[in-house]
Amino acid sequence: MEVYSEKEQIIKTIDLLKGEKQTLGLVPTMGALHEGHLQLVKKALENNDKVVVSIFVNPTQFDDEKDLEKYPRTLDQDVELLSTLNKDDILIYAPTVDDIYEGRTEAQSFDFDGLEYEMEGRFRDGHFDGVGTIVKRFFEIIKPHNAYFGEKDFQQLQIIKKLVEKHNIPVAIVGCEIHREANGLAMSSRNTRLKPKYKKEVSFIYKTLIAAKQYFETKSANEVERWVEKQFANHDLLKLEYFIIANVETLKEVTRKSNEKSYRAFIAVYADDIRLIDNIALN
Template identity: 35%
Template sequence: MERLRTLASWREFAQSTRDAGRRVALVPTMGALHDGHASLVRRARENGDVVMLTSFVNPRQFNDTGDLSRYPHTPVLDADLARDSGVDALVTPTLEEMWPDYPADTLTTVSVRGLGDVLEGVERPGHFDGVASVVAKLFVLSGPCRAYFGEKDFQQLVVVRRMVRDLSFPVEVVGCPTMREPSGLALSSRNSRLSATGRERATALFRALRVARESTAHVSERRALMTEVLRAANVEVAYADIVDVDTLRPLSDGDLRPARALVAGFVEGVRLIDNAVIDLEPRS
Protein backbone atom coordinates (compact mmCIF):
# COMPACT_ATOMS: atom_id res chain seq x y z
CA MET A 1 0.00 0.00 0.00
CA GLU A 2 1.37 3.38 -0.99
CA ARG A 3 1.22 6.32 1.42
CA LEU A 4 0.48 9.65 -0.26
CA ARG A 5 0.76 12.84 1.78
CA THR A 6 0.96 15.60 -0.82
CA LEU A 7 -1.55 16.80 -3.38
CA ALA A 8 1.06 16.40 -6.11
CA SER A 9 1.68 12.72 -5.31
CA TRP A 10 -2.08 12.15 -5.09
CA ARG A 11 -2.64 13.60 -8.58
CA GLU A 12 0.33 11.66 -9.96
CA PHE A 13 -0.89 8.32 -8.57
CA ALA A 14 -4.39 8.82 -9.98
CA GLN A 15 -3.13 9.83 -13.40
CA SER A 16 -0.59 7.01 -13.64
CA THR A 17 -3.36 4.55 -12.75
CA ARG A 18 -5.47 5.82 -15.63
CA ASP A 19 -2.47 5.85 -17.95
CA ALA A 20 -2.06 2.14 -17.17
CA GLY A 21 -5.62 1.53 -18.33
CA ARG A 22 -7.07 1.05 -14.84
CA ARG A 23 -10.01 2.83 -13.21
CA VAL A 24 -9.49 4.87 -10.05
CA ALA A 25 -11.77 4.23 -7.09
CA LEU A 26 -12.01 7.02 -4.55
CA VAL A 27 -13.17 6.20 -1.01
CA PRO A 28 -13.44 9.49 0.93
CA THR A 29 -13.26 9.22 4.73
CA MET A 30 -12.42 11.29 7.78
CA GLY A 31 -10.43 8.46 9.33
CA ALA A 32 -11.53 6.54 12.45
CA LEU A 33 -12.08 3.67 10.04
CA HIS A 34 -14.38 0.70 10.72
CA ASP A 35 -15.89 -2.16 8.76
CA GLY A 36 -18.35 0.20 7.08
CA HIS A 37 -15.40 1.88 5.37
CA ALA A 38 -13.83 -1.50 4.63
CA SER A 39 -17.05 -2.54 2.88
CA LEU A 40 -16.64 0.39 0.48
CA VAL A 41 -13.12 -0.78 -0.32
CA ARG A 42 -14.35 -4.34 -0.87
CA ARG A 43 -17.05 -3.09 -3.25
CA ALA A 44 -14.47 -1.11 -5.22
CA ARG A 45 -12.14 -4.09 -5.47
CA GLU A 46 -15.00 -6.30 -6.63
CA ASN A 47 -15.40 -3.82 -9.50
CA GLY A 48 -11.71 -4.22 -10.34
CA ASP A 49 -10.79 -0.67 -9.39
CA VAL A 50 -7.51 0.66 -7.98
CA VAL A 51 -8.51 1.99 -4.58
CA MET A 52 -7.43 5.35 -3.19
CA LEU A 53 -8.76 5.93 0.32
CA THR A 54 -8.52 9.49 1.60
CA SER A 55 -8.37 10.24 5.31
CA PHE A 56 -8.89 13.91 6.09
CA VAL A 57 -10.86 15.45 8.94
CA ASN A 58 -12.45 18.41 7.22
CA PRO A 59 -12.89 21.28 9.69
CA ARG A 60 -15.15 23.19 7.30
CA GLN A 61 -18.03 20.76 7.85
CA PHE A 62 -18.06 21.23 11.64
CA ASN A 63 -20.12 24.15 12.87
CA ASP A 64 -19.33 23.10 16.46
CA THR A 65 -15.63 23.34 17.34
CA GLY A 66 -16.23 21.05 20.32
CA ASP A 67 -17.57 18.36 18.00
CA LEU A 68 -14.47 18.75 15.83
CA SER A 69 -12.11 18.41 18.79
CA ARG A 70 -13.93 15.26 19.97
CA TYR A 71 -13.83 13.54 16.59
CA PRO A 72 -11.79 10.32 17.02
CA HIS A 73 -8.29 10.11 15.52
CA THR A 74 -6.81 6.62 15.05
CA PRO A 75 -4.16 6.95 12.31
CA VAL A 76 -2.20 3.78 13.14
CA LEU A 77 -5.31 1.60 13.29
CA ASP A 78 -6.61 3.29 10.13
CA ALA A 79 -3.48 2.39 8.21
CA ASP A 80 -3.72 -1.23 9.36
CA LEU A 81 -7.39 -1.50 8.38
CA ALA A 82 -6.77 0.16 5.02
CA ARG A 83 -3.91 -2.23 4.24
CA ASP A 84 -5.87 -5.30 5.37
CA SER A 85 -8.90 -4.22 3.32
CA GLY A 86 -6.88 -4.01 0.11
CA VAL A 87 -6.42 -0.25 -0.27
CA ASP A 88 -3.82 0.52 -2.94
CA ALA A 89 -3.05 4.08 -1.81
CA LEU A 90 -3.82 5.73 1.53
CA VAL A 91 -4.03 9.50 1.06
CA THR A 92 -3.51 11.66 4.15
CA PRO A 93 -3.19 15.27 2.99
CA THR A 94 -2.30 18.06 5.38
CA LEU A 95 -4.73 20.75 6.45
CA GLU A 96 -2.25 23.34 5.16
CA GLU A 97 -2.48 21.96 1.62
CA MET A 98 -6.21 21.29 1.64
CA TRP A 99 -7.29 24.66 3.06
CA PRO A 100 -4.27 27.02 2.99
CA ASP A 101 -6.13 29.92 4.62
CA TYR A 102 -7.55 27.95 7.56
CA PRO A 103 -8.55 28.97 10.24
CA ALA A 104 -9.42 32.08 8.25
CA ASP A 105 -12.35 31.64 5.89
CA THR A 106 -11.82 29.93 2.55
CA LEU A 107 -13.48 32.29 0.09
CA THR A 108 -14.60 29.57 -2.32
CA THR A 109 -17.54 27.44 -1.21
CA VAL A 110 -19.69 24.88 -3.01
CA SER A 111 -23.30 25.00 -1.86
CA VAL A 112 -26.13 22.69 -2.95
CA ARG A 113 -29.13 24.77 -2.01
CA GLY A 114 -32.36 23.05 -1.09
CA LEU A 115 -30.61 19.77 -0.29
CA GLY A 116 -27.89 20.86 2.12
CA ASP A 117 -29.98 23.17 4.29
CA VAL A 118 -32.69 20.69 5.38
CA LEU A 119 -32.63 17.81 7.88
CA GLU A 120 -28.99 17.77 9.13
CA GLY A 121 -28.52 21.23 7.67
CA VAL A 122 -31.14 22.80 9.94
CA GLU A 123 -29.23 22.26 13.19
CA ARG A 124 -25.79 22.15 11.54
CA PRO A 125 -25.78 25.26 9.34
CA GLY A 126 -22.99 25.25 6.80
CA HIS A 127 -22.27 21.55 7.32
CA PHE A 128 -23.09 20.49 3.78
CA ASP A 129 -21.36 23.52 2.29
CA GLY A 130 -18.24 22.15 3.95
CA VAL A 131 -18.99 18.63 2.74
CA ALA A 132 -19.67 19.71 -0.85
CA SER A 133 -16.57 21.91 -0.91
CA VAL A 134 -14.19 19.22 0.31
CA VAL A 135 -15.71 16.50 -1.88
CA ALA A 136 -15.44 18.81 -4.90
CA LYS A 137 -11.74 19.26 -4.10
CA LEU A 138 -11.29 15.49 -3.72
CA PHE A 139 -12.84 15.02 -7.16
CA VAL A 140 -10.65 17.70 -8.74
CA LEU A 141 -7.50 16.11 -7.31
CA SER A 142 -8.51 12.54 -8.17
CA GLY A 143 -9.76 13.22 -11.68
CA PRO A 144 -12.12 10.83 -13.50
CA CYS A 145 -13.05 8.04 -11.10
CA ARG A 146 -15.69 6.06 -9.32
CA ALA A 147 -16.43 7.44 -5.84
CA TYR A 148 -17.85 5.17 -3.16
CA PHE A 149 -20.09 6.51 -0.39
CA GLY A 150 -22.06 4.70 2.31
CA GLU A 151 -25.84 5.05 2.34
CA LYS A 152 -25.79 5.64 6.10
CA ASP A 153 -25.09 9.29 5.32
CA PHE A 154 -27.97 9.37 2.85
CA GLN A 155 -28.35 13.14 2.74
CA GLN A 156 -24.64 13.46 1.96
CA LEU A 157 -25.06 10.95 -0.88
CA VAL A 158 -27.95 12.97 -2.34
CA VAL A 159 -25.99 16.22 -2.06
CA VAL A 160 -22.90 14.74 -3.73
CA ARG A 161 -24.90 13.19 -6.56
CA ARG A 162 -26.59 16.50 -7.27
CA MET A 163 -23.28 18.36 -7.20
CA VAL A 164 -21.78 15.88 -9.67
CA ARG A 165 -24.82 16.27 -11.93
CA ASP A 166 -24.88 20.06 -11.80
CA LEU A 167 -21.13 20.61 -12.20
CA SER A 168 -20.49 17.74 -14.66
CA PHE A 169 -17.71 16.13 -12.65
CA PRO A 170 -16.33 13.07 -14.50
CA VAL A 171 -17.22 10.93 -11.50
CA GLU A 172 -19.54 7.94 -11.09
CA VAL A 173 -21.00 8.03 -7.58
CA VAL A 174 -21.63 4.56 -6.11
CA GLY A 175 -23.87 4.24 -3.06
CA CYS A 176 -23.18 1.23 -0.82
CA PRO A 177 -25.46 -0.38 1.80
CA THR A 178 -25.19 0.59 5.46
CA MET A 179 -23.19 -1.85 7.57
CA ARG A 180 -24.69 -2.72 10.95
CA GLU A 181 -23.85 -4.41 14.20
CA PRO A 182 -25.91 -7.51 15.08
CA SER A 183 -28.11 -5.21 17.20
CA GLY A 184 -28.99 -3.18 14.12
CA LEU A 185 -26.91 -0.17 15.17
CA ALA A 186 -25.38 1.42 12.07
CA LEU A 187 -21.58 1.41 12.10
CA SER A 188 -20.25 4.91 12.75
CA SER A 189 -17.01 6.46 13.93
CA ARG A 190 -19.09 8.27 16.55
CA ASN A 191 -20.16 4.98 18.19
CA SER A 192 -16.78 4.83 19.93
CA ARG A 193 -17.93 7.70 22.15
CA LEU A 194 -20.91 5.73 23.51
CA SER A 195 -20.96 3.63 26.67
CA ALA A 196 -22.40 0.10 26.58
CA THR A 197 -25.70 1.51 27.84
CA GLY A 198 -25.58 4.26 25.25
CA ARG A 199 -25.02 1.76 22.44
CA GLU A 200 -28.10 -0.14 23.56
CA ARG A 201 -30.19 3.04 23.62
CA ALA A 202 -28.83 3.97 20.18
CA THR A 203 -30.37 0.85 18.65
CA ALA A 204 -33.66 2.75 18.91
CA LEU A 205 -32.76 4.53 15.66
CA PHE A 206 -32.78 1.22 13.79
CA ARG A 207 -35.91 0.05 15.61
CA ALA A 208 -37.70 3.28 14.71
CA LEU A 209 -36.86 2.78 11.05
CA ARG A 210 -38.00 -0.84 11.20
CA VAL A 211 -41.35 0.18 12.66
CA ALA A 212 -41.83 2.72 9.88
CA ARG A 213 -40.81 0.23 7.21
CA GLU A 214 -43.15 -2.49 8.47
CA SER A 215 -46.12 -0.19 9.04
CA THR A 216 -48.92 0.17 6.49
CA ALA A 217 -50.14 3.44 8.01
CA HIS A 218 -50.08 6.86 6.37
CA VAL A 219 -46.82 8.82 6.25
CA SER A 220 -47.85 11.13 9.09
CA GLU A 221 -48.59 8.18 11.35
CA ARG A 222 -45.28 6.52 10.52
CA ARG A 223 -43.46 9.72 11.47
CA ALA A 224 -45.25 9.68 14.82
CA LEU A 225 -44.36 6.01 15.35
CA MET A 226 -40.66 6.69 14.74
CA THR A 227 -40.65 9.60 17.15
CA GLU A 228 -42.42 7.48 19.77
CA VAL A 229 -39.82 4.69 19.55
CA LEU A 230 -36.94 7.16 19.85
CA ARG A 231 -38.41 8.99 22.83
CA ALA A 232 -39.21 5.73 24.61
CA ALA A 233 -35.46 4.98 24.55
CA ASN A 234 -34.62 8.47 25.87
CA VAL A 235 -33.12 9.54 22.56
CA GLU A 236 -33.20 13.32 22.17
CA VAL A 237 -34.92 13.54 18.79
CA ALA A 238 -33.51 15.91 16.18
CA TYR A 239 -35.85 14.72 13.44
CA ALA A 240 -37.79 11.68 12.24
CA ASP A 241 -39.03 12.20 8.71
CA ILE A 242 -40.04 10.46 5.49
CA VAL A 243 -38.84 12.24 2.37
CA ASP A 244 -38.56 12.04 -1.40
CA VAL A 245 -35.32 10.23 -2.27
CA ASP A 246 -34.20 12.87 -4.78
CA THR A 247 -35.41 16.19 -3.37
CA LEU A 248 -35.41 15.32 0.37
CA ARG A 249 -38.78 17.08 0.62
CA PRO A 250 -41.14 15.67 3.27
CA LEU A 251 -43.83 13.46 1.79
CA SER A 252 -47.53 13.78 2.53
CA ASP A 253 -50.20 11.18 3.20
CA GLY A 254 -51.11 9.64 -0.14
CA ASP A 255 -47.70 10.19 -1.75
CA LEU A 256 -46.45 7.05 -3.50
CA ARG A 257 -43.07 8.34 -4.69
CA PRO A 258 -39.84 6.50 -3.80
CA ALA A 259 -39.28 7.34 -0.16
CA ARG A 260 -36.61 7.25 2.52
CA ALA A 261 -37.10 7.43 6.27
CA LEU A 262 -34.39 9.40 8.09
CA VAL A 263 -33.86 9.75 11.81
CA ALA A 264 -31.37 11.68 13.92
CA GLY A 265 -30.96 12.10 17.63
CA PHE A 266 -28.59 12.51 20.55
CA VAL A 267 -27.49 9.69 22.86
CA GLU A 268 -25.09 10.64 25.66
CA GLY A 269 -24.46 13.90 23.82
CA VAL A 270 -23.45 12.13 20.59
CA ARG A 271 -25.41 12.95 17.44
CA LEU A 272 -26.36 9.81 15.51
CA ILE A 273 -28.14 9.36 12.18
CA ASP A 274 -29.69 6.47 10.29
CA ASN A 275 -32.08 5.85 7.41
CA ALA A 276 -33.95 3.16 5.50
CA VAL A 277 -35.92 2.65 2.30
CA ILE A 278 -39.67 2.95 2.86
CA ASP A 279 -42.30 1.39 0.59
CA LEU A 280 -45.42 3.56 0.42
CA GLU A 281 -47.25 1.43 -2.14
CA PRO A 282 -50.51 -0.07 -0.79
CA ARG A 283 -50.12 -3.70 0.25
CA SER A 284 -52.70 -6.29 -0.72
Protein backbone atom coordinates in the same frame (compact mmCIF):
# COMPACT_ATOMS: atom_id res chain seq x y z
CA MET B 1 1.12 0.38 1.09
CA GLU B 2 1.74 3.98 0.08
CA VAL B 3 0.51 6.81 2.33
CA TYR B 4 0.55 10.24 0.69
CA SER B 5 0.34 13.43 2.71
CA GLU B 6 0.84 15.93 -0.14
CA LYS B 7 -1.32 16.34 -3.20
CA GLU B 8 1.66 16.78 -5.53
CA GLN B 9 2.89 13.31 -4.55
CA ILE B 10 -0.37 11.50 -5.16
CA ILE B 11 -1.10 13.43 -8.37
CA LYS B 12 2.19 12.15 -9.86
CA THR B 13 1.28 8.56 -8.97
CA ILE B 14 -2.25 8.92 -10.34
CA ASP B 15 -0.94 10.37 -13.60
CA LEU B 16 1.28 7.30 -14.02
CA LEU B 17 -1.62 4.94 -13.30
CA LYS B 18 -3.89 6.69 -15.76
CA GLY B 19 -1.11 6.62 -18.33
CA GLU B 20 -1.27 2.84 -17.96
CA LYS B 21 -5.05 3.01 -18.56
CA GLN B 22 -5.83 1.79 -15.02
CA THR B 23 -9.24 2.59 -13.56
CA LEU B 24 -9.34 4.47 -10.29
CA GLY B 25 -11.89 4.37 -7.47
CA LEU B 26 -12.16 6.80 -4.56
CA VAL B 27 -13.50 6.16 -1.06
CA PRO B 28 -13.52 9.46 0.89
CA THR B 29 -13.41 9.00 4.68
CA MET B 30 -12.64 10.95 7.83
CA GLY B 31 -10.71 8.00 9.23
CA ALA B 32 -11.44 5.99 12.39
CA LEU B 33 -12.25 3.24 9.92
CA HIS B 34 -14.68 0.41 10.67
CA GLU B 35 -16.26 -2.48 8.81
CA GLY B 36 -18.68 -0.14 7.04
CA HIS B 37 -15.75 1.69 5.45
CA LEU B 38 -14.10 -1.60 4.53
CA GLN B 39 -17.22 -2.67 2.68
CA LEU B 40 -16.97 0.49 0.56
CA VAL B 41 -13.31 -0.21 -0.15
CA LYS B 42 -14.06 -3.84 -1.07
CA LYS B 43 -16.74 -2.67 -3.50
CA ALA B 44 -14.30 -0.20 -5.02
CA LEU B 45 -11.60 -2.88 -5.36
CA GLU B 46 -14.04 -5.13 -7.20
CA ASN B 47 -14.73 -2.47 -9.83
CA ASN B 48 -11.40 -0.65 -10.22
CA ASP B 49 -7.72 -1.45 -10.77
CA LYS B 50 -6.61 0.89 -7.96
CA VAL B 51 -8.48 2.55 -5.07
CA VAL B 52 -7.61 5.78 -3.28
CA VAL B 53 -8.86 5.99 0.31
CA SER B 54 -8.73 9.55 1.59
CA ILE B 55 -8.42 10.02 5.35
CA PHE B 56 -9.11 13.60 6.34
CA VAL B 57 -11.12 15.15 9.16
CA ASN B 58 -12.59 18.09 7.28
CA PRO B 59 -12.94 21.17 9.51
CA THR B 60 -15.33 23.07 7.26
CA GLN B 61 -18.18 20.56 7.62
CA PHE B 62 -18.31 20.80 11.42
CA ASP B 63 -20.67 23.38 12.92
CA ASP B 64 -19.56 22.42 16.45
CA GLU B 65 -15.91 23.07 17.33
CA LYS B 66 -16.06 20.57 20.20
CA ASP B 67 -17.31 17.84 17.87
CA LEU B 68 -14.36 18.54 15.55
CA GLU B 69 -11.91 18.33 18.45
CA LYS B 70 -13.39 15.06 19.73
CA TYR B 71 -13.52 13.34 16.34
CA PRO B 72 -11.23 10.27 16.55
CA ARG B 73 -7.97 10.39 14.60
CA THR B 74 -6.43 6.94 14.21
CA LEU B 75 -4.28 7.03 11.07
CA ASP B 76 -1.89 4.23 12.06
CA GLN B 77 -4.76 1.89 12.89
CA ASP B 78 -6.55 2.87 9.69
CA VAL B 79 -3.50 2.05 7.56
CA GLU B 80 -3.10 -1.29 9.31
CA LEU B 81 -6.78 -2.12 8.77
CA LEU B 82 -6.65 -1.26 5.07
CA SER B 83 -3.51 -3.37 4.63
CA THR B 84 -5.53 -6.44 5.65
CA LEU B 85 -7.66 -5.92 2.53
CA ASN B 86 -5.02 -5.28 -0.09
CA LYS B 87 -1.48 -3.89 0.20
CA ASP B 88 -0.85 -3.38 -3.50
CA ASP B 89 -3.96 -1.77 -4.96
CA ILE B 90 -4.91 0.75 -2.24
CA LEU B 91 -3.38 4.22 -2.06
CA ILE B 92 -3.98 6.28 1.06
CA TYR B 93 -4.24 10.05 0.85
CA ALA B 94 -4.01 11.58 4.34
CA PRO B 95 -3.41 15.30 3.73
CA THR B 96 -2.99 18.13 6.19
CA VAL B 97 -5.50 20.97 6.38
CA ASP B 98 -2.99 23.28 4.69
CA ASP B 99 -2.42 20.80 1.85
CA ILE B 100 -6.13 20.85 1.09
CA TYR B 101 -7.06 24.45 1.86
CA GLU B 102 -3.72 26.17 1.15
CA GLY B 103 -3.97 28.53 4.11
CA ARG B 104 -7.64 29.48 3.63
CA THR B 105 -9.77 27.05 5.60
CA GLU B 106 -13.11 28.18 4.23
CA ALA B 107 -16.02 26.39 2.62
CA GLN B 108 -17.21 27.26 -0.87
CA SER B 109 -20.91 28.16 -1.19
CA PHE B 110 -23.03 25.73 -3.20
CA ASP B 111 -26.53 25.55 -4.59
CA PHE B 112 -27.80 21.96 -4.45
CA ASP B 113 -31.31 22.85 -5.62
CA GLY B 114 -32.63 22.89 -2.06
CA LEU B 115 -31.37 19.44 -1.00
CA GLU B 116 -29.00 21.16 1.43
CA TYR B 117 -31.82 22.80 3.41
CA GLU B 118 -33.62 19.59 4.42
CA MET B 119 -32.99 17.41 7.49
CA GLU B 120 -29.30 17.70 8.37
CA GLY B 121 -29.22 21.10 6.70
CA ARG B 122 -31.82 22.39 9.16
CA PHE B 123 -29.76 21.38 12.16
CA ARG B 124 -26.14 21.78 10.98
CA ASP B 125 -25.52 25.23 9.59
CA GLY B 126 -23.13 25.24 6.62
CA HIS B 127 -22.50 21.51 6.85
CA PHE B 128 -23.14 20.67 3.21
CA ASP B 129 -21.08 23.60 1.94
CA GLY B 130 -18.19 21.98 3.82
CA VAL B 131 -19.00 18.54 2.40
CA GLY B 132 -19.30 19.88 -1.14
CA THR B 133 -16.02 21.79 -0.79
CA ILE B 134 -13.94 18.82 0.33
CA VAL B 135 -15.49 16.26 -2.03
CA LYS B 136 -15.10 18.59 -5.02
CA ARG B 137 -11.47 19.16 -3.99
CA PHE B 138 -10.80 15.42 -3.81
CA PHE B 139 -12.40 14.95 -7.23
CA GLU B 140 -10.10 17.65 -8.64
CA ILE B 141 -6.96 16.17 -7.08
CA ILE B 142 -7.62 12.45 -7.58
CA LYS B 143 -9.82 12.52 -10.70
CA PRO B 144 -11.39 9.11 -9.98
CA HIS B 145 -13.49 7.19 -12.46
CA ASN B 146 -15.82 6.05 -9.64
CA ALA B 147 -16.46 7.28 -6.08
CA TYR B 148 -18.16 5.31 -3.31
CA PHE B 149 -20.41 6.66 -0.56
CA GLY B 150 -22.49 4.85 2.07
CA GLU B 151 -26.26 5.22 2.25
CA LYS B 152 -26.09 5.90 6.00
CA ASP B 153 -25.48 9.49 4.94
CA PHE B 154 -28.20 9.29 2.27
CA GLN B 155 -28.75 13.03 2.12
CA GLN B 156 -25.03 13.51 1.57
CA LEU B 157 -25.11 10.87 -1.18
CA GLN B 158 -27.90 12.74 -3.01
CA ILE B 159 -26.04 16.02 -2.60
CA ILE B 160 -22.82 14.57 -4.03
CA LYS B 161 -24.79 13.33 -7.05
CA LYS B 162 -26.16 16.85 -7.47
CA LEU B 163 -22.63 18.30 -7.12
CA VAL B 164 -21.38 16.08 -9.94
CA GLU B 165 -24.38 16.94 -12.11
CA LYS B 166 -24.22 20.70 -11.65
CA HIS B 167 -20.44 21.00 -12.00
CA ASN B 168 -20.13 18.49 -14.84
CA ILE B 169 -17.58 16.37 -12.96
CA PRO B 170 -16.71 13.18 -14.86
CA VAL B 171 -17.10 10.65 -12.04
CA ALA B 172 -19.69 7.94 -11.40
CA ILE B 173 -21.17 8.09 -7.89
CA VAL B 174 -21.87 4.68 -6.38
CA GLY B 175 -24.15 4.39 -3.32
CA CYS B 176 -23.54 1.40 -1.04
CA GLU B 177 -25.97 -0.08 1.47
CA ILE B 178 -25.75 0.63 5.18
CA HIS B 179 -23.52 -1.72 7.16
CA ARG B 180 -24.81 -2.37 10.67
CA GLU B 181 -23.59 -3.56 14.05
CA ALA B 182 -24.97 -6.84 15.39
CA ASN B 183 -27.64 -4.86 17.27
CA GLY B 184 -28.76 -3.02 14.12
CA LEU B 185 -27.01 0.29 14.85
CA ALA B 186 -25.67 1.86 11.65
CA MET B 187 -21.88 1.68 11.75
CA SER B 188 -20.22 5.01 12.45
CA SER B 189 -16.90 6.23 13.79
CA ARG B 190 -18.89 7.96 16.53
CA ASN B 191 -20.09 4.61 17.90
CA THR B 192 -16.73 4.06 19.62
CA ARG B 193 -17.48 7.05 21.86
CA LEU B 194 -20.75 5.62 23.22
CA LYS B 195 -20.80 4.98 26.96
CA PRO B 196 -21.65 1.38 28.00
CA LYS B 197 -25.23 2.06 29.12
CA TYR B 198 -25.98 3.81 25.83
CA LYS B 199 -24.48 0.99 23.76
CA LYS B 200 -27.22 -1.26 25.13
CA GLU B 201 -29.99 1.18 24.26
CA VAL B 202 -29.11 2.42 20.78
CA SER B 203 -30.52 -0.71 19.11
CA PHE B 204 -33.86 1.04 19.79
CA ILE B 205 -33.14 3.37 16.85
CA TYR B 206 -33.11 0.66 14.18
CA LYS B 207 -35.95 -1.26 15.81
CA THR B 208 -38.04 1.90 15.62
CA LEU B 209 -37.15 2.41 11.95
CA ILE B 210 -38.21 -1.17 11.15
CA ALA B 211 -41.51 -0.65 12.95
CA ALA B 212 -42.04 2.70 11.19
CA LYS B 213 -41.57 1.00 7.83
CA GLN B 214 -44.30 -1.49 8.71
CA TYR B 215 -46.65 1.25 9.92
CA PHE B 216 -46.05 3.22 6.72
CA GLU B 217 -47.75 0.44 4.73
CA THR B 218 -51.13 1.37 6.23
CA LYS B 219 -50.65 4.76 7.95
CA SER B 220 -49.99 8.25 6.66
CA ALA B 221 -46.56 9.85 6.93
CA ASN B 222 -47.82 12.23 9.62
CA GLU B 223 -49.23 9.36 11.69
CA VAL B 224 -45.95 7.45 11.49
CA GLU B 225 -43.94 10.54 12.45
CA ARG B 226 -46.15 11.18 15.50
CA TRP B 227 -45.86 7.52 16.54
CA VAL B 228 -42.06 7.64 16.39
CA GLU B 229 -41.94 10.90 18.34
CA LYS B 230 -44.07 9.27 21.05
CA GLN B 231 -41.75 6.25 21.28
CA PHE B 232 -38.73 8.46 21.93
CA ALA B 233 -40.63 10.74 24.30
CA ASN B 234 -41.07 7.65 26.49
CA HIS B 235 -37.40 6.64 26.29
CA ASP B 236 -35.24 7.53 29.28
CA LEU B 237 -31.83 7.80 27.59
CA LEU B 238 -32.26 8.60 23.91
CA LYS B 239 -33.32 12.06 22.73
CA LEU B 240 -34.92 12.39 19.30
CA GLU B 241 -33.71 15.39 17.31
CA TYR B 242 -35.84 14.62 14.25
CA PHE B 243 -37.71 11.88 12.44
CA ILE B 244 -38.81 12.76 8.91
CA ILE B 245 -40.34 10.81 6.05
CA ALA B 246 -39.12 12.35 2.82
CA ASN B 247 -39.28 11.99 -0.93
CA VAL B 248 -36.09 10.25 -2.09
CA GLU B 249 -35.54 12.65 -5.00
CA THR B 250 -36.31 16.02 -3.40
CA LEU B 251 -35.70 15.07 0.28
CA LYS B 252 -38.74 17.19 1.13
CA GLU B 253 -40.98 15.99 3.94
CA VAL B 254 -44.02 14.05 2.74
CA THR B 255 -47.58 14.96 3.68
CA ARG B 256 -49.48 12.73 1.27
CA LYS B 257 -48.22 9.40 -0.11
CA SER B 258 -48.14 8.50 -3.78
CA ASN B 259 -47.60 5.02 -5.17
CA GLU B 260 -45.53 6.55 -7.96
CA LYS B 261 -42.86 8.00 -5.64
CA SER B 262 -40.15 6.53 -3.41
CA TYR B 263 -39.85 7.47 0.25
CA ARG B 264 -37.27 7.11 2.97
CA ALA B 265 -37.39 7.68 6.72
CA PHE B 266 -34.57 9.74 8.26
CA ILE B 267 -33.71 9.98 11.94
CA ALA B 268 -31.22 11.79 14.18
CA VAL B 269 -30.89 10.84 17.85
CA TYR B 270 -28.70 11.95 20.72
CA ALA B 271 -27.25 9.25 23.00
CA ASP B 272 -25.86 11.51 25.71
CA ASP B 273 -23.62 13.88 23.67
CA ILE B 274 -23.18 11.50 20.71
CA ARG B 275 -25.33 12.33 17.69
CA LEU B 276 -26.40 9.31 15.63
CA ILE B 277 -28.15 9.34 12.26
CA ASP B 278 -29.82 6.55 10.29
CA ASN B 279 -32.37 6.00 7.56
CA ILE B 280 -34.41 3.28 5.90
CA ALA B 281 -36.14 2.83 2.55
CA LEU B 282 -39.91 2.64 3.01
CA ASN B 283 -41.14 1.47 -0.40
